[in-house]
Amino acid sequence: MLPGPNGTLRRTWLRIIAFCTIGISLFVGVDRLLWFGLRHARANTFAVWNALIRGDIGSEILVIGGSRALVGIDCGILSARLSMSCFNIGLDGSPANLQRPYVETYLLHNKAPRLAVINADMGSLTEALVPYDLLQYIPYLDERPIADGLSRYVDVWKYRDVPMYAFSQRGLNQTMLALRGLTGKRDADPDRLAHQGFRQMDTPWDSEFEEYVAEHPEGALFPINAIGVAEFERLIVVLQQHGADVVIVFSPEWEDVRRLERNRDDVMRRYAAIAADHHVPFIDYSDSAPAGNQSLFYNSQHLNRQGAKVFTTRLASDLLELAESRR
Amino acid sequence: MTFESLAFAAFLAAAASMFWFAPARLKGHVLLGASYAFYATWSLRYAVLLAVVTVMTYVAALQIERSEAVAVKRGVMATAVVALAAVLCLFKYFDDLRQWLGGPWSALRIIAPLGLSYYIFKLIGYIVDVYWEKLPAERSLLTVANYAAFFPQMVCGPIQRADDFFTQTRRYSNPSVDGASSGLRLILFGLFKKLVVADQVGMVIDPWFGQLHQLMPAQLLLLLYLFPIQLYADFSGITDIAIGIGRLFGVESPPNFDGPFFAPNIADFWRRWHMSLSSWLRDYVFTPVRHALRARGNAGLVVSLMIAMVAIGLWHGARSSYLAFGLINGVYMSVSALTLTKRNRWFKAHTALSAIRQFGAPLLLFHLIAVAEAFFRAQTAADASFTLAGGVSAILRPASVVSVLSAHRLRLGIAALGVVVMEAGHLARRRPVITAWFFEQPSWMRWSAYYGISLAIVLFGVFTRQTFIYQQF
Numbered sequence: 166m167l168p169g170p171n172g173t174l175r176r177t178w179l180r181i182i183a184f185c186t187i188g189i190s191l192f193v194g195v196d197r198l199l200w201f202g203l204r205h206a207r208a209n210t211f212a213v214w215n216a217l218i219r220g221d222i223g224s225e226i227l228v229i230g231g232s233r234a235l236v237g238i239d240c241g242i243l244s245a246r247l248s249m250s251c252f253n254i255g256l257d258g259s260p261a262n263l264q265r266p267y268v269e270t271y272l273l274h275n276k277a278p279r280l281a282v283i284n285a286d287m288g289s290l291t292e293a294l295v296p297y298d299l300l301q302y303i304p305y306l307d308e309r310p311i312a313d314g315l316s317r318y319v320d321v322w323k324y325r326d327v328p329m330y331a332f333s334q335r336g337l338n339q340t341m342l343a344l345r346g347l348t349g350k351r352d353a354d355p356d357r358l359a360h361q362g363f364r365q366m367d368t369p370w371d372s373e374f375e376e377y378v379a380e381h382p383e384g385a386l387f388p389i390n391a392i393g394v395a396e397f398e399r400l401i402v403v404l405q406q407h408g409a410d411v412v413i414v415f416s417p418e419w420e421d422v423r424r425l426e427r428n429r430d431d432v433m434r435r436y437a438a439i440a441a442d443h444h445v446p447f448i449d450y451s452d453s454a455p456a457g458n459q460s461l462f463y464n465s466q467h468l469n470r471q472g473a474k475v476f477t478t479r480l481a482s483d484l485l486e487l488a489e490s491r492r
Numbered sequence: 493m494t495f496e497s498l499a500f501a502a503f504l505a506a507a508a509s510m511f512w513f514a515p516a517r518l519k520g521h522v523l524l525g526a527s528y529a530f531y532a533t534w535s536l537r538y539a540v541l542l543a544v545v546t547v548m549t550y551v552a553a554l555q556i557e558r559s560e561a562v563a564v565k566r567g568v569m570a571t572a573v574v575a576l577a578a579v580l581c582l583f584k585y586f587d588d589l590r591q592w593l594g595g596p597w598s599a600l601r602i603i604a605p606l607g608l609s610y611y612i613f614k615l616i617g618y619i620v621d622v623y624w625e626k627l628p629a630e631r632s633l634l635t636v637a638n639y640a641a642f643f644p645q646m647v648c649g650p651i652q653r654a655d656d657f658f659t660q661t662r663r664y665s666n667p668s669v670d671g672a673s674s675g676l677r678l679i680l681f682g683l684f685k686k687l688v689v690a691d692q693v694g695m696v697i698d699p700w701f702g703q704l705h706q707l708m709p710a711q712l713l714l715l716l717y718l719f720p721i722q723l724y725a726d727f728s729g730i731t732d733i734a735i736g737i738g739r740l741f742g743v744e745s746p747p748n749f750d751g752p753f754f755a756p757n758i759a760d761f762w763r764r765w766h767m768s769l770s771s772w773l774r775d776y777v778f779t780p781v782r783h784a785l786r787a788r789g790n791a792g793l794v795v796s797l798m799i800a801m802v803a804i805g806l807w808h809g810a811r812s813s814y815l816a817f818g819l820i821n822g823v824y825m826s827v828s829a830l831t832l833t834k835r836n837r838w839f840k841a842h843t844a845l846s847a848i849r850q851f852g853a854p855l856l857l858f859h860l861i862a863v864a865e866a867f868f869r870a871q872t873a874a875d876a877s878f879t880l881a882g883g884v885s886a887i888l889r890p891a892s893v894v895s896v897l898s899a900h901r902l903r904l905g906i907a908a909l910g911v912v913v914m915e916a917g918h919l920a921r922r923r924p925v926i927t928a929w930f931f932e933q934p935s936w937m938r939w940s941a942y943y944g945i946s947l948a949i950v951l952f953g954v955f956t957r958q959t960f961i962y963q964q965f
Binding site for chain 2: 177180184187188191192195323327329330332333334336337340341
């Protein structure tokens with residue numbers, strides 16, 4: 166049995182224990198330090214997450230959705246037109262099964278909104294097979310809704326409890342973000358916090374749509390599955406339970422893409438049915454004026470800054486009208 | 493279960509603990525159990541194949557030794573070697589050849605078993621050594637089975653010789669504290685080389701290989717320079733890990749690398765690169781062929797070298813690019829062997845240029861290797877030629893090379909620092925005085941180095957790739 170002739174048993178084991186104890190302590194210490202960095206990161210997605218966890222948002226209007234909500238609804242305009250505070254917590258690449266835990270986490274730390282605007286997407290009613298940009302969720306795994314939501318994708322305990330595991334798995338980006346958080350460096354991109362969560366995209370039309378058409382000339386089906394629908398409904402219920410009025414909107418897409426969305430009518434009918442079941446309005450902007458103006462988009466799904474202005478102004482009017490009609 | 497995974501760390505801890513605490517008479521059984529358990533995590537069916545060829549080799553070796561007649565000995569040896577080679581060819585080359593065969597074959601897929609080339613070469617070497625009476629046939633099936641299945645060497649070698657392994661496992665015993673700690677140090681160093689150097693470079697260049705024809709010439713040039721570094725760090729990294737793990741079980745595996753890029757000529761390079769394979773082919777292919785052709789003078793030498801180098805190329809797979817890799821190295825070796833005496837004489841007469849030779853030769857060698865490895869990495873010889881032509885054209889456009897480097901400065905910067913640490917480690921290995929100096933330092937200083945390397949691995953390593961380049965062979 167170990168050790169051999171070069172050391173006494175007791176001394177060897179003491180050295181091994183000391184080496185391991187110091188090593189583990191060092192790893193735990195660096196791990197904690199880097200987590201601290203991530204939780205204080207001011208890179209734009211993390212800046213919003215961190216404000217949300219600190220409970221700094223608590224706005225009267227809350228804009229929820231994926232990237233289309235994030236770049237398409239300008240809370241500055243909503244806030245000015247409705248005279249209510251507004252914040253956009255849109256989350257890149259997130260269907261309902263990831264938006265729901267995100268919103269539940271929001272509600273754990275922030276005052277519930279009076280009005281929640283959920284921007285629906287063609288892909289919201291299905292579960293994500295792989296979460297887009299998993300990295301953004303990792304620092305918040307001690308939030309129960311996030312941990313539960315991600316548990317089908319990763320071994321949450323490893324990321325949360327094994328020192329340095331998260332940094333080894335998520336690679337350089339995570340480490341660099343943590344270091345930037347520690348040094349207090351801001352992201353070079355436009356600051357979302359300064360624009361109430363809205364991401365301004367001053368970007369010209371890119372080639373994404375043309376590439377998509379070349380690859381999928383027949384278009385694509387957008388799956389609707391039971392878990393996706395249940396998660397979307399649960400999102401509405403959670404908000405209603407917290408006293409929020411919920412409005413579902415479908416922000417404009419560039420009209421040419423609609424011919425490629427082969428089950429578009431099914432998806433829209435399902436949204437309308439869900440809205441009716443939960444007694445919330447569903448406003449479909451598919452045929453609104455911005456949809457026919459390519460200069461208002463930077464790709465088929467996403468409005469640019471000017472497009473967001475046009476659309477949000479229209480949305481604000483509709484929300485005011487809705488409020489009037491309810492009085 | 494790959495060597496850099498958490499699951500393997502847990503497996504290794506459990507296997508080593510069981511081995512250390514097992515009574516001496518059971519240690520061999522524990523080691524065999526661990527090896528087969530490891531293999532079964534890859535494929536249970538292929539674990540059966542491993543067992544079958546092991547038993548066949550064991551019986552054949554005993555038969556060779558017991559037979560009186562030379563013809564019978566030769567017949568058993570030839571049958572066993574052909575059978576082992578047939579298994580290797582069937583499983584290793586079929587997938588490369590099925591498109592070429594066409595017809596119903598093209599639909600059939602055979603995945604090569606993990607470590608097949610390594611354990612088949614070990615077993616062929618054992619059979620031939622028994623036939624040549626370099627060692628007696630091993631009486632213990634357990635020892636032969638452990639030799640074939642020894643799990644640290646299963647993924648990427650090294651290809652240990654039977655006499656070396658049998659001598660060490662005559663009595664299974666625990667490693668000394670120094671042996672175990674040196675094993676752990678090697679594992680750490682190997683992980684660093686693999687995860688921080690090889691995989692950071694791989695994160696940059698691997699995606700490029702899939703789209704060669706869309707790349708800029710500057711990217712093609714960087715492929716030529718960076719791939720040898722990636723391959724070296726990757727392969728020497730896993731070799732260090734394998735040797736380190738072996739030490740935890742009291743087995744010293746042979747080295748595979750000895751500063752190959754500092755070699756003064758190509759022949760020396762091949763004595764320092766993948767040493768266990770090149771020495772195997774030297775002993776079992778080159779030397780017998782050279783012996784048979786010794787009357788043919790230089791022509792015999794060239795033919796022997798070409799056969800040995802083509803064998804090295806085709807050992808990797810049945811692809812035109814591997815054949816080209818072997819042929820190119822065969823040409824390098826032949827030209828080097830035929831001109832070495834004249835070159836030495838010339839440099840002796842021009843002493844002023846000797847210093848230039850000393851530094852210039854490794855530099856020239858690196859470029860020769862980069863050209864050959866373009867064929868090694870490419871899917872086809874045509875792809876390799878395209879890479880070379882494009883890369884050469886970028887030499888006149890340094891600004892675009894700088895621009896590509898700049899776009900990947902973080903990963904390549906980390907890899908470059910990693911290369912400095914890696915070569916410092918290799919230097920210490922070659923110069924015992926540096927190693928001795930390190931071990932004279934106080935514990936806190938040595939431990940700081942280990943912790944520093946560990947943190948660098950975790951923070952700057954790439955854990956998502958989970959594969960070694962030589963694992964596919």
